[in-house]
Amino acid sequence: MSDADNTATEARDYRDTVFLPxxxxxxxxxxxxxxxxxxxxxGDLYSTLRAKRQAAGAPLYVLHDGPPYANGDIHIGHALNKTLKDFVVRSRFLMGHDVDYVPGWDCHGLPIEWKIEEEYRKKGRRKDEVSKDEFRTACREYAGKFIDLQRDQFLRLGITGDFAHRYATMDFSSESAIVAEFHRFKNSGQLYRGSKPVMWSPVERTALADAEVEYHDHVSPTVWVKFPVTGMSDSHPDDLLAFRNKTPSIVIWTTTPWTIPANRAISYGPEIKYGLYEVTAMEEGLEFEPWAKAGDRFIIADKLAEDVLKAGKVATFTRIYDIDPSGLECAHPLAAMDTGYGFAVPLLSGDHVTDDAGTGFVHTAPGHGADDYAVWLSHGHREVPETVDPDGAYYPHVPLFAGLKVLETEGKKTGKFGPANGAVMDKLIEAGNLLARGRVEHSYPHSWRSKAPIIFRNTPQWFIRMDEELADGDTLRERALTAIDNTAFYPAGGRNRIRAMVEGRPDWLISRQRAWGTPLAMFVDKTTGQPLNDPEVDARIVAAVAQGGADVWFTAPDEDFLGNHNPAQFEKITDILDVWFDSGSTHAFTLEARDPAHGYKGDRPSHWPANLYLEGSDQHRGWFQSSLLEGCGSRGRAPFNEVLTHGFTLDEKGEKMSKSKGNTIDPATVIKxxxxxxxxxxxxxxxxxxxxxxxxxxxxxxxxxxxxxxxxxxxxxxxxxxxxxxxxxxxxxxxxxxxxxxxxxxxxxxxxxxxxxxxxxxxxxxxxxxxxxxxxxxxxxxxxxxxxxxxxxxxxxxxxxxxxxxxxxxxxxxxxxxxxxxxxxxxxxxxxxxxxxxxxxxxxxxSAPAEWENAAEAARWAKVQQVMEVVNEALEGARREKVIGGALDAWPTVTAPADLLAAYEGLDAAEVFRTSGAELVAGETITAVVKIADYPKCARSWRKVPDVGSDADYPDLSARDADTVRYLDSLKA
CATH class of the missing domain: 1.10.730.20 (Isoleucyl-tRNA Synthetase; Domain 1)
Known part of the structure; x- marks a missing residue:
């Protein structure tokens, strides 16, 4: 064996002296x-955290949970929402707060009711064959099952909250609190029963609020209908008498032919210019006989006349003169078919009429449109016809069309047009009053639950007034707008969005004609039509619901509630509350009920109002707004100080997720x-x-x-x-x-x-x-x-x-x-x-210690890193060209301006560059020339430095490494 071999054999392995991680x-x-x-x-981490913060006297922060709906597994939107809330909860704990966050669930409403109806149908039972008590029990059990399921899924996501005391709108205590909140509105005079057109779902047989409606593209039939002019006021010029010799017709355009039987007026725009037009020739070579002929006269908005006449296959026409529609009167277009339509149809001025599309006239059916209803009432009319029943079929008293359905509500055709539109068009043709028809694809309201189209339908409902002066002199709308201005919004644009909605919203429709929900638990005097305002009756109702749930309202005899009042004198209201009223009331029984300022003495204190409400941006018209209105109506202000909104989750292409597209992301799958x-x-x-x-x-x-x-x-x-x-x-x-x-x-x-x-x-x-x-x-x-x-x-x-x-x-x-x-x-x-x-x-x-702030070092290292970038590029180039194997093989010469080199004062440049050595030279620009470190390699640190071998006891180490190893050896000894 050679001396070199002996040396290699005897060389020490220093790996055990290196402090590797x-x-x-x-x-x-x-x-x-x-x-x-x-x-x-x-375990119950949330309770542990609250106990620690309360013991330390920490300030209380309240995040109120907007309740997800208790049906189905959680989806990616749930995961986003609950995770954002958990960021808030955990970060507030981190910053020293005691945090009140009680997860909750919305349990009432149509989706669950539908599901239970479906289960009964599978068993061969119709809903009306099941007692309300049995039906509601089934709904309650169904919701309870999904509360447990979703709770476990939220916990798996790491959500921290008071799940042990979660709230649910179907809890007996919750239902009694919701009834009590409803009574506040009843007793303050903000509640009234009105018969007006509301958005109605024939498929679900219930009224819908704005927040329950979404818009989808929809193909509807369109008709241009002639209303023959039969009379005029004395204000018209003499030559209008020519009408008596050649009667003109006012033309309307509508996408809802089924509403023609409900027509009672025609609206016109006071600023729109109208003309009398005469047909001089029809198009030739048509495959059908048009419904107009030469000599016919029509009154149309000038801006739209050409389009209207073109739709009627008119080839040429003449404008005779200006027309002022005020004071005109028409016959109903179906008058010749049945005497039931023999009433006069007046012309009414309406600001809602435009000449952007249609004919410049709006067929006005006050029972089937908000604008129609408003203009009808504004001209002194009070009787609003009822033409369509809850199933979307014409009532028996409707001439010509009794029983025909507007929309199909059962079977495979559910949500499709029924025979009503076609039947009305056929009768208009027979009466000679259809000018043209077609089809149009447009945005149309649908129920967000059933996804079926809805209609506007006149029906008695209960409303909360938006513009009635309250005890403090403000209206509910004014209170709500003031509260919006006093709320912090994240992002700030949320304020304008909800403000615009509240400014323009109608009265709050709160009644629903369904079974599963919190009832409008009140009695109405049959003589006066007014709700009974008796504190003792209200107290008995609230106490009974707290004891037995809202079901008791439907099962207990009226005498149990009315006391000395004669039951025969009162109507018991069995409608249920809009679920948004339910969720809008949650602040009352989750926050206020646990506010020490209101007498709470337990170990889970909260405070009212909440610091924050956090939901998706769609809740500007949903939970944020219902909570705002409920709080302002019952307490004079919003139940929150801040509102945070998030957007919707789309797929990677930016498209809306849908199971049919197969582009959904299941949070459970991601977690797994x-x-x-x-x-x-x-x-x-x-x-x-x-x-x-x-x-x-x-x-x-x-x-x-x-x-x-x-x-x-x-x-x-x-x-x-x-x-x-x-x-x-x-x-x-x-x-x-x-x-x-x-x-x-x-x-x-x-x-x-x-x-x-x-x-x-x-x-x-x-x-x-x-x-x-x-x-x-x-x-x-x-x-x-x-x-x-x-x-x-x-x-x-x-x-x-x-x-x-x-x-x-x-x-x-x-x-x-x-x-x-x-x-x-x-x-x-x-x-x-x-x-x-x-x-x-x-x-x-x-907080980080103030002494850590060091602007001078920050400035220094900005300069240091400026030079480092150039050196790193040079080293990387040398590695690529195989000049060096690694940075420790290098001893670069670095040139830089004096001010940058000054930043290296007191630093080991070689250590900064991660090289064995470095030479710094002043110059005008930053350059780095990579040279080989031409020194022995330290066996421990691998640095190639001049002092390797300077210590006789450790000839293969640098001085620094030799010192370290000697120190470590002494510790072992």
Missing amino acids: ETDFPMRGGLPKKEPEILEKW ESGADILRLWVSLVDYSEDQRIGKQILQTTVDAYRKLRNTVRYLLGALNGFDEAERVAYADMPPLEQFILHRLWELDAQVKTAFEEYRFQDVVRPVMEFCTGDLSSLYFDVRKDSLYCDRPDSIKRRAVRTVMDEVFNRLTAWLSPITPFTMDEAWSSRFPEAEAGANSARILP
């Missing part, structure tokens, strides 16, 4: 398996495959104020981002192995780089807290991620790797490195705890295995 925190998260284990350890923290991180990365996208590629990008965060935390855990307080270094003793990193922590801490306070979660996670990949991974970890691995453990520099890494770890695991609570809990437990379960979530984040 060591941790049991795995690189791969394994979240689908690990998260349930963490959940089990947490990747973990809840991945889904939560996705929520934090999107701009929730806009519609956001999700899909496989986007989720993969999220997984990649998660890995970077996890690896940062893992590296910190490994580097901090064995760290204790004895190692900590005072700020004043820290090197410049450590002071810079602490400055960045100080800077980020303020940004993160402000972002949490302002609900800008994207501005929490993105800067933190940039800090991890930029300041930490690309700079700090890389620069300090040599010192961390190879310096003596008692050296100031290495201790400073570990001290700073400890501070970084503490901040990162706190900042990210609301976002990725499972991972941060796992990291905290990995470092502090003796800590109690959920300890990381229970932490309060103190």
Whole structure:
């Protein structure tokens, strides 16, 4: 064996002297398996957190939960919404608040009622064959099943809340509170019964509110109908007498031929110019006989005359003169077919009439349109005809069309047009009063539950007045608008959106003709038509509902409630409340009922109003608005101080998700495959104020981002192995780089807290991620790797490195705890295995010490990094060209302006560049010439430096490494 072989054999292995990171925190998260284990350890984490904050006298923050509907599994929209709420809850706990958040569920309404009807139909039973008590019990059981299912799914997502005391609108206590809230409106005079056209779903047999309607493209028949002029006022010029010799017709256009039997007037625009037009020739070569002929005269808006006559196949025409429609009177177009239509049809001035489309005249059926109803009443008319029944069929008293359906309500054709439109058009042709017909695709209202088209239908309903002066002199509308102005909106544009809705909304329709819901539990005097206002009766009703639920209203005899009143004198109202009234009242029994200011003495205090309501942007017309109106109507102000809205979740292409398209993302699948923290991180990365996208590629990008965060935390855990307080270094003793990193922590801490306070979660996670990949991974970890691995453990520099890494770890695991609570809990437990379960979530984040602010070091390192970028590019080029194998093979000569080189004063340039050495030279521009480090290689640190072999006891080590190994050997000895 040669001497060289002997030397190689005897060479010491220094690997056990290098302080490589060591941790049991795995690189791969394994979240689908690990998260349930963490959940089990947490137990009732929310109660633990509240108890800690209450014991410390923490200020109370209240987030009121908008109730999801209790049917079906949660979807991606639920996951987004509940995760955003959890960000709020956990971040407020983190910042030292006691947080009241009670998850709730909306349980009443049509979707559940429909489902139960369907189940009965499968058993061969119709709904009307089932007692209301049995039916409502089935609905209650169905909703209860899905409350439990969704609760478990929300918990798996990591949602923290008072699930042990969740609320549900179908709880007996909730129903009694809702009835009590309804009584407030009844007794204040804000409630009235009115017969007016409301949006009605024949398929569901109930009235609908604005929030229950959505618009879809729909193909409707269109007709141009002639109303023969039969009379005029004396204000018309003499030549109008020519009408008597050649009677003209006013032409209307409508997409609802079925409403013609309900016509009572024609509306015109007072600012529109109208003319009398005479047909001079018809188109030739038609495949059918047109319904107009030469010599016919029509009154039409000038702007639309050409289009109207073209639709009637008129080839040429002449405008005779101007027409003033005021004072004209027409015959109903079906008058010749049945004497039931023998009434006069007056012309009424209406501001809602335009000449943008149609004929410039609006056929007015006051029982089937809000504008029609309003103009009819404004001209002194009071009788509103009822033509269509709850099933969408003509009443028996309607001439010619009794029993015909407007829309089909059963079978495969449910939601399709019934025979009514066709029958009306046939009769108009027979009467000679149809000018033209066609089809049009337009946006049409549909029930958001059944997805079937709706109609406007005159029916007695109960309303809450928007414009009646209340005790304080304001109307409900004025109160609500004032409350909107006093509310903070995130994003700010939400204020204008809900304000416009409240400014223009009609009276609040609150009655529904269904079975499953909270009843309008009141009696109405049959003589006066007014609701009974008797505090003792109201108290008995509320107490009975609290004891036996709302079902008792339908099963108990009237005598149980009325006391000394004669039951025969009163009508018992069995309509149910609009479900938006239910959910709009939730503040009363979840917040106010637990407000110490209202006498609450329990251990789960809340306060009224809530700090925040948080829901999707569609709730500007839904829950936000119903809560606003309920609070303003019953208490004079909104039940919230702030409102946050988020957009809808679309697929990766920006298209709406739908099962039929196959582009839905199931949160349960994401959690099963990747973990809840991945889904939560996705929520934090999107701009929730806009519609956001999700899909496989986007989720993969999220997984990649998660890995970077996890690896940062893992590296910190490994580097901090064995760290204790004895190692900590005072700020004043820290090197410049450590002071810079602490400055960045100080800077980020303020940004993160402000972002949490302002609900800008994207501005929490993105800067933190940039800090991890930029300041930490690309700079700090890389620069300090040599010192961390190879310096003596008692050296100031290495201790400073570990001290700073400890501070970084503490901040990162706190900042990210609301976002990725499972991972941060796992990291905290990995470092502090003796800590109690959920300890990381229970932490309060103190403000970063003021001494960490160091603008001078920030400015210095901006300059340092400016030079580093050029050096890194040069090193990378040398590696590609195989001039060097790694940075430690290099000894670059770096030229830079004097002011940039001054930034390196007091720093080890070689350490900054991660090279074995470096030469700095003043010059006008930044350049880097990579030279080989022509010195022996240290067997421990691999640096090629001149002092390798300077210590005779350790001839293959640099002086620094020899000193460290001697120190370690002495400890072993």
